[in-house]
Amino acid sequence: MSKDAYTYKSLPGSPGGPLLFVFHGTGGDENQLVSLGHDLAPQATIVSPRGDVSEYGAARFFRRTSEGVYDMDDLARATGKMADFVKAHVEAAKPSAVYGLGYSNGANILAALVFEAPELFDASVLMHPLIPFEPEVKGSLAGRHILLTTGKRDPICPPNLTARLEAYLRANGADVTVEWHEGGHEVRPNEIEAARRLFAGVAQGV
Secondary structure, X not given: OOOOOOXXXXXXOOOOOOEEEEEOOOOOOOOOOHHHXXXXXXXXXXXXXXXXXXXXXXXXXXXXEEOOEEOHXXXXXXXXXXXXXXXXXXXXXXXXXXXXXXXXXXXXXXXXXXXXXXXXXXXXXXXXXXXXXXXXXXXXXXXXXXXXXXXXXXXXXXXHHHHHHHHHHHHOOXXXXXXXXXXXXXXXXXXXXXXXXXXXXXXXXX
């Protein structure tokens, strides 16, 4: 395990507070979601890694062969590497709780982490995730809080696949909330407010 397996940005929070990992979308970088993370969980230390895959110069967390078609071998590689990165930071910080927030490709790698190591994150926000395969959850998600947010007209993340992901997560014990908006792949204010409510509720033990 290495805290430096990825180029990352960190923003300190309250000592002994939660740790919030944020994962950018395709073409973003470690700066994309840091401010949002701080706004949503002010007490948390933010850790924001940059994806180590380049798609025509755009940073991603794992390779794909075309839109919505994943290189599953590379997804497995990236999931293992990212799980080790997260564990190394958690071991060093010994936080009160561990949260995750990802958008688009960042939501997909966060979802893969949730499947691979359900114990890692106490609460996760998956903004516009696309999981086009049937995941294997390696354990139980009981007691884990997961928020899915997406648009009813999202051309990249079809609503039926969001509903299927919700069902997978519920079947494995997760406490799942879904926040929809009427638009497409863009993040809208109601998603941000839903994420804020989730983190605040978990912090208060709700």
